[in-house]
Amino acid sequence: MAELNVKKYQRRAARKKKDLVKFMRKVGKSTKRGILKTVAEVDKEVWKEVACLDCANCCKKMTPTYTRKDVNRIAAHFKMTYKEFYHKWLKTDTNKDIINKKTPCQFLGKDNKCTIYSIRPSDCAGFPHFTRKDFRYQAQEKTIVNNISYCPASLVFIEKLQARIEDDL
Numbered sequence: 001m002a003e004l005n006v007k008k009y010q011r012r013a014a015r016k017k018k019d020l021v022k023f024m025r026k027v028g029k030s031t032k033r034g035i036l037k038t039v040a041e042v043d044k045e046v047w048k049e050v051a052c053l054d055c056a057n058c059c060k061k062m063t064p065t066y067t068r069k070d071v072n073r074i075a076a077h078f079k080m081t082y083k084e085f086y087h088k089w090l091k092t093d094t095n096k097d098i099i100n101k102k103t104p105c106q107f108l109g110k111d112n113k114c115t116i117y118s119i120r121p122s123d124c125a126g127f128p129h130f131t132r133k134d135f136r137y138q139a140q141e142k143t144i145v146n147n148i149s150y151c152p153a154s155l156v157f158i159e160k161l162q163a164r165i166e167d168d169l
């Protein structure tokens with residue numbers, strides 16, 4: 001495992017954030033056809049370049065949002081009730097989202113591996129959410145661009161998308 005230099009990506013993200021926010025806003029408003037197809041292609045390219053097991057920064061510095069179904073599933077795995085599991089590990093934030101009490105995530109194991117991988121929260125399974133059907137809405141809401149300070153893949157994704165489509169928007 002070659003640890004990713006997350007700080008290097010963070011510096012690049014800080015330098016480029018304003019420009020990338022502007023670009024993603026443009027993407028969100030664009031009515032151009034074929035954007036989702038390009039997004040799917042760029043998504044594949046990103047994962048050839050960034051390996052999450054060399055990073056795990058989202059598990060170290062961010063928290064997933066848990067659905068009630070997630071909590072029930074993971075609690076059952078540990079033979080705990082919803083309440084027991086919630087009080088041990090979780091809290092509710094000001095947006096009424098159920099999140100981890102602490103970072104790094106309590107389920108992050110050795111070698112950057114998730115110890116509950118097959119039953120992890122759906123938010124973790126979908127993160128960093130590049131290929132959602134509501135991509136334009138997410139672009140307008142700045143969801144992906146807000147993650148670039150933490151997530152190298154999100155930065156690389158937006159850079160690659162920008163290189164591919166900015167002139168055609």
Ligand code: SF4
Pocket residue numbers: 058059063064105106107108109113114115116117120121124
């Ligand atoms: S549940 Fe697993 S994938 Fe999700 S944040 Fe925790 S360690 Fe990471």
Ligand code: SF4
Pocket residue numbers: 050051052053055056057058059127128150151152153154
């Ligand atoms: S999703 Fe992003 S922050 Fe999480 S491990 Fe992969 S590259 Fe790192």
